Amino acid sequence: MSKVAIEGVSRIFPGVQGGAPTQALQPTSLAIEDNDFITILGPSGCGKSTLLRIVAGLDQPTTGRVVLDGQPVSRPGSDRGMVFQSYTLFPWLSVRDNICFGLREKGMPEARQKEIADYFIAKTGLEGFERHFPKMLSGGMQQRTALARALANDPTMLLLDEPFGALDNQTRALMQELLLGIWEADRKTVLFVTHDIDEAIFMANRVAVMTARPGRIKTLLEIDLPHPRHYTMKTSPEFSNYKAQLTEDIRTESIKAARMAP
Numbered sequence: 001m002s003k004v005a006i007e008g009v010s011r012i013f014p015g016v017q018g019g020a021p022t023q024a025l026q027p028t029s030l031a032i033e034d035n036d037f038i039t040i041l042g043p044s045g046c047g048k049s050t051l052l053r054i055v056a057g058l059d060q061p062t063t064g065r066v067v068l069d070g071q072p073v074s075r076p077g078s079d080r081g082m083v084f085q086s087y088t089l090f091p092w093l094s095v096r097d098n099i100c101f102g103l104r105e106k107g108m109p110e111a112r113q114k115e116i117a118d119y120f121i122a123k124t125g126l127e128g129f130e131r132h133f134p135k136m137l138s139g140g141m142q143q144r145t146a147l148a149r150a151l152a153n154d155p156t157m158l159l160l161d162e163p164f165g166a167l168d169n170q171t172r173a174l175m176q177e178l179l180l181g182i183w184e185a186d187r188k189t190v191l192f193v194t195h196d197i198d199e200a201i202f203m204a205n206r207v208a209v210m211t212a213r214p215g216r217i218k219t220l221l222e223i224d225l226p227h228p229r230h231y232t233m234k235t236s237p238e239f240s241n242y243k244a245q246l247t248e249d250i251r252t253e254s255i256k257a258a259r260m261a262p
Contacts, residue, residue, distance in 0.1 A: 004032035004055065004157060004189065008064035010214075011050050023214040024050045027064060030208060030217055032157075037183055037190040039200040041246065042210030043254040048193045049161050051215070055191060056082050056159050068157065078102065081150030085162040087142040089134040095145050096121070096130040102153040120148035123182060140171040147179065151186075160192045164199070173231055176202060184227055197250065198234055201225075201242045209249045212257035219249055 011025040025047040032038060040048045053059040055066050057076040066073040068080070076082075089098050096117050103113045121127060124144040134142055143163055150158060160179075164172040180203060183190060194200050200207045201223055209219040223242060225233060233239055 003034055003069060004191075005067040006030040006032070006051070006055065006064070007067065009051065009054055009061040009066060010063045011047065011054065011059065012062045025061075026211075026214045026216040028216045029064075030220075032189060032191065035187045035189055036206065037192070037204050038206045038208055039192045039194055039204040040208045040210060041194065041197065041200045041250060042215055043212050043250065043257040044195070045213050045257065046210045046253070047213060047215035048210060051210075052159055052161050052191060052193050055157075056080055058082075078106075078153050079156045081153055081155035081158045083143070083146050083150050083158070083160045083163045085165045087134065087139065087146065089142055089145055089149075091134050094131050094133055095126055095137070098134070098145055099149045099152050101149065116152050117148075120152050123151075124148045124178065138171075139167050140175060143167065143175060144178070147182075151182065151188075155188070157189045157191065160190070162193055162195065165195070172199075177229075177231065179203070180227075180229055197243055197246050201239060201246065202229060202231075202234060207242075207246060209246065210253070212253045218253075221246065 007029055008027040009025065009029070010023070010027045013022045013024060015021045028051060040051065042048050050059060054061050055073065057073050057080065090101065093101065099117045099120060100113045103116060121130060124147060126141065126144055126148065129137065129141060134145070137145065147163070164175045167175060176199060192203055204223050207221045207223060208217045209221070210216065211218045221242070225238060
C-alpha cells in the first residue's frame with residue numbers, strides 16, 4: 001500500500017547573481033491515496049514540475065516535507081519511478097539493456113532480469129525492438145522504453161513530468177491509452193504533470209489545479225468516469241462538463257500569471 005502525504009511543501013530558489021529569490025511554490029499539501037491517479041494542471045511556471053521533483057527526491061523543499069508510506073522522502077529511491085518529458089534513455093544501451101539497467105544495479109540474476117524485461121517489452125509493445133538503440137527509435141518508442149524501464153523496477157509510485165508533451169497527437173493518444181491500461185492492470189499510484197486539459201481528465205481519477213506562481217493547489221476535482229477508458233469518451237457530455245470547469249480554472253490562473261509578468 002503506497003500512501004503519500006505532501007505536507008506544507010514550499011520552494012524558494014536563490015536569486016541569480018545577487019538578485020531577489022524566486023518563490024516557485026507556496027506551502028502546498030496533498031494526500032495521495034493508494035492506487036490514486038492524480039494529474040496536475042496549472043499555468044506555465046506555476047511549480048508543477050518543482051512539486052513533482054520534490055516528491056521524487058530530486059529537489060529539496062524549503063519548508064514542509066513529503067512522506068511515503070510513513071517515511072520522509074529525502075532523496076531519490078527505487079520506490080519512485082520517474083519518467084521525464086525529454087528522452088532520458090542511455091544512448092549506448094539497447095532497449096532491453098535500458099529496461100534492465102536498474103535491475104542490474106540491484107544485482108538481480110540475469111535470468112530474472114530477462115523475465116521482467118520480456119514482460120514489460122510485451123506490455124509496452126516493444127517486441128522486435130529489443131536490440132535497437134535509442135537513436136533508432138521514434139519518440140513514442142523511446143517513451144515506451146522509458147516507461148518500461150521505470151515499471152521494471154516495480155516502484156510503489158510512478159511520477160511522470162509531461163511525458164507525452166513532445167509527441168504528435170496520434171502517438172500521444174496511443175500512449176495515454178497504453179499507460180492507462182497498465183495502471184488499470186497493475187494499480188500503481190501515479191502523479192502525472194501535464195499542461196493538456198483533455199489529457200488531465202482522460203488519465204486521472206483526480207485533477208489537481210495549481211494557481212499562478214508561486215503555485216499552490218487551489219482545486220482538487222474528482223473525475224467520475226468509468227474504466228476502462230477509450231478515446232471516444234473525450235466527446236461525451238460528462239467529459240465536456242469537466243473540461244469546461246477546468247478550462248475556466250486554468251484561464252483564470254493564466255490571466256493572473258500574465259498580469260504578474262514583467
